Amino acid sequence: MPTRRHVAAGLAALALAPARPPGTRAASSSLPPRPARATPAVRREPLTLVAQERDSPVLGPGRPTSRVWSYGPAGSSAGGPALPILRAEVGEILDVTLENRLSEHTSIHWHGLRLPAAMDGVPYLTQPPVLPGQRFAYSFPLLDTGTYFLHPHCNETGQSGRGLAAVLVVTGDEPPGTEPDADLVVAVKDWRLAADGSFLPFETREGAGRAGTFGTVRGVNGTAGPLEATVPAGGDVRLRLLNLDGTRIVQLGIEGGDAAVIATDGHGVAPFPLDTWRLGPAMRLDVLARAPRAGETLRVVDYGSAEPWTVAILTAAGPDRERPAFAPAGLYAPSVPTADAEGAERRTFTFSAAAGPAPEAEILNGLPPDDPLARVLLDSLCVRDTSLWAINKVAWPSAANPVLPPPLGELVAGRSYVFELVNVTPHPHPIHLHGHAFQVLSSNRRTLPRFTADTVILNPRERVEIAFVAAAGDWMLHCHILEHLDFGMMGYLRVA
Ligand code: C2O
């Protein structure tokens, strides 16, 4: 069983960080701004992502395959990784056409990206659903660097549960001369699989009303974990850690070498030593870690479960090199607008269990749930036939407006807001706001570093304050535990 890495060495190294080259500021105070591009944005080669079902060896070689859903590139229908990794440069225009070869409608939500609301990928709110056989073209400039991912936004437990997701790395955040020796994606996501490779039900009544339904097989980068890879001996390795699970909150740490946090949800932070960091569903953490000598291993470990679980085993290889003490330089500063927390308007959002009768009962007007009309109504709301959770006492959807409920709040574009997010349940909820990145200001129960995020964990009975500058559009606000959002803990803000 792994033991907690002693972090004192890492702390000392950071405190004694050598002077930065002229022209850059000390990473421990504030990060340097990203220089503006000299050339106009290049339009990225258009890319087609084909949402399709295919066989994938999730359980591992020699075991039965599983019928996963993935965004294979056009033309690939079998084999290959179930988790594509896309890379693009900040400032480029991303052109991606989604082609739906699934048996149900879908769309692509670009989690964490700031983009025009029409490109945000929420069926019925920002775009029509992409029906089987249809295509939809997404095109928008990449404003921010960092580690992101994309996923569907309807029947999420089913579609994400079958694996529909891709990682998007937006490069351009490393000041010249600070590029790491290796860059690795480590995306955790469990699978609900039986021994024969078939999927188990993604939702359970027990799970939906509590902490969610957990997978049966722990996975990394689209297959059963742990991930095994080699890294350059003595090198500095950028680990892009993502939690793509729909339920599990992991608590990640690094064994076998010094490690510092360099970005949260894609956005640079002044580097600080990584002890452990909790990532709820959809959250990301970029870490710079120093690989050990050849033959030794650097390990990513999840301490969040009853027994620590090794997520990745990275074996150092190649010539050992003499390196100066570990002192991460830091990335460029986030390019997200900084909210004026003092002058901001305050709003409170309370996350609770749903109270009273389920509004869907009224919408359905007593129709039996298998009635075709009832099915159409439920599908058009992307919900189940029961509400278990609510935001400000309102469960998604609302009885008064069955197809599009009124917004949870109306905001003014360009204005600063402080949201007080209050959890009155006994379960943690990772709360996500679409189309923005916010500054996490404070918690009533924890001391937090200042960091930028698009998803923040609310522990039981915790209040967390976040601040951001509102951007125009209709933007979802919801818990990212998929059964919680599918059972009511979801709403949207209208920013005009
Ligand atoms: Cu990944 Cu509505 O979110």
Ligand code: CU
């Ligand atoms: Cu939740």
